[in-house]
């Protein structure tokens with residue numbers, strides 16, 4: 001794991017744990033959703049043993065859009081932790097506030113850029 005200019009190793013460790021916990025929850029949710037939709041028990045059994053990637057690839061069409069998006073954001077955040085770029089605003093390059101990350105560990109923008117983006121969306125009705 002590379003060093004991070006915005007967060008201490010302790011903070012990274014804590015946020016990583018939050019992300020991994022959330023990832024587990026989302027995957028559980030997705031699996032539950034899939035189980036409800038599946039007739040064949042064999043398929044459900046397979047899902048339990050699958051990696052996130054496999055689940056997304058195999059069931060992307062059936063997984064609710066919001067869950068798939070969130071899961072991808074979590075994966076991206078975990079990847080950024082490994083690369084040492086986690087906690088850095090994707091727009092302005094400033095550090096994202098630690099408290100903000102604790103509340104929303106998948107945040108990609110600092111609060112300032114996020115507010116600007118929301119203002120823009122309100123004005124022009126665009127999403128992301």
Ligand SMILES: [Zn+2]
Pocket residue numbers: 089090091092093094109110111112113114
């Ligand atoms: Zn920013």
